[in-house]
Amino acid sequence: MRQGPLSMPEDLRHCAALLDALPDPALLVGQARRILMANPSANELFGAQVTGQSVMSYLRQPEATAALEKGFAVLDGAPPPATPVEARMIQAAPTRETVLRVSVAPVAASIGLPLLLITLRDISHLEQAEQQRRDFVANVSHELRSPLTVLAGFIETLKGPARNDPEATASFLDIMEREAQRMTRLVSDLLSLSRVESEERVRPRGQVSLSEVLRATLAALRPQIEEAGVVVDFADLPEAPAIPGDRDQLVQVFHNLVENALKYGGSGGRVQIALQRLDAVPGMAGPVLRVEVRDFGDGIDPIHIPRLTERFYRVDGHRSRSMGGTGLGLAIVKHIVNRHRGRFTIRSTRGEGSTFSVTLPLA
Ligand SMILES: Nc1ncnc2c1ncn2[C@@H]1O[C@H](COP(=O)(O)OP(=O)(O)O)[C@@H](O)[C@H]1O
Ligand SMILES: [Mg+2]
Structure with a gap:
């Protein structure tokens, strides 16, 4: 008392x-x-x-x-x-x-x-959620504003000073096309993020072969692989059983991870992708399949690693934008892996490269 x-x-x-x-x-x-x-x-x-x-x-x-x-x-x-x-x-x-x-x-x-x-x-968590919502709106507006400014500027120029200059017109139209594509990518990433967030609690119903998903992803990325001049080594496991999953979403996951390895880790000259089966991993019940995407580039400073899956977080915003990135890829990856009841981890050593690992339950 x-x-x-x-x-x-x-x-x-x-x-x-x-x-x-x-x-x-x-x-x-x-x-x-x-x-x-x-x-x-x-x-x-x-x-x-x-x-x-x-x-x-x-x-x-x-x-x-x-x-x-x-x-x-x-x-x-x-x-x-x-x-x-x-x-x-x-x-x-x-x-x-x-x-x-x-x-x-x-x-x-x-x-x-x-x-x-x-x-x-x-009410700390309420205020924090409110702050995140405000930041998100500010980020989206900021990301859309720069391509719009470029477009508006070139439209002015094309209507005025460059009206009768076919050479300038052609080069301006190229730039305008790139900026329009940037906005399209941003909007489509935003839509996919909102879709995966809203579906996060709905279990995927398909049966997916990760081996097939990885082969299809690599085939789709062939042009970028060639352009980056990177040797991609794929340690496949063709006999791996199918897992419960959403094929399109899993393609999105590995597409982004391999594309990132080429864009940000391509200086190492090679990228290794490995599919493995493990009988037991800490924190997950039952056998799993694990995909590791490893590059030998510059690596990532440890202070950035926990934040990479935040929406719009980039280590180098300028570099990401100049390579057509939206900063949403790893946020989408994280949500898709969560929906599959899997684990997503990032390991990296400065100067040696990074490994992005996706572990998915077999049943
Ligand atoms: N393999 C990698 N090596 C180094 N940095 C990486 C790698 N993958 C991702 N990053 C960093 O993480 C950031 C976020 O990645 P992502 O969400 O896919 O956005 P985006 O590719 O659109 O920039 C990138 O901008 C980059 O700074
Ligand atoms: Mg990316």
Whole structure:
């Protein structure tokens, strides 16, 4: 039982039981702004010694203080506000910052004592999701704006100064075509990302041969392989059994991984692709198939690796854009692998190259 003032009325003991049942941190504050009670979550947040202290010393930020003042005004006889009194407060902790929504509510006078119930809800994840949504919209707008600016500029030029210059016209049209293709790629990657995100919980229903998927992917990439002058070595496993999967999505996965190996790791001159069967891997039940795509290029600095699967994250934005990249490929890969209940890992050593590995359950 909590240590409260000795004169705690019987009713307040019932309040204590209710307070303890609340999942969010909650404080009961009485006259003289003292904390009469704190539930275990509030003790976790503010420490064990809050009872008896002034609530003002725990809720010190201006917005929270203003909300408390409104609550105290009600205790002093002001009419209760029409809407709940709420405030946003940031609680700094050693490991992370928590954003709290503080709500201040006067307790019905029938309890016989003027009391305020203060609850604090952790809204950090809500704010974070909201921030991600804003960043995403800003990124998409930014990615679309640069090709649009180029197109608009060349349209002006073609209508004006270059009107009667067939040579300039031809070269401008080439540039305009490239920029239009860039926008098309971006929009189609955005659509595929939104499709795979919305299907992530729907199990794929097809039966897919990874060996066939890899051969088809390499055949489709033949022109890029030749252009990059890279030797691609494929250690196939033709007898590998089919896995439950979505063939088109798996083609998308390996297309992007091999294309990345050529674009960003092609300086190593070779790319190795290997399909293996493993009977057991940590963290996955039952036998699996694993595909590794390895390049011998510059490698990736460890600080970037955990972020590569974020939407629009690139190590070198300029380089990616100049190679026609959208920055969405690995985000799409991650979602497709998740949908297949698989694992996606990236290993890399600076100066030696990178290995992108996809592990998929056999059943
Ligand atoms: N094999 C690789 N070697 C080095 N960096 C890579 C490799 N694959 C991907 N990256 C880095 O990861 C970023 C994200 O890849 P991805 O999501 O496919 O986007 P994009 O290919 O459109 O740039 C790339 O811009 C690149 O910086
Ligand atoms: Mg890519």
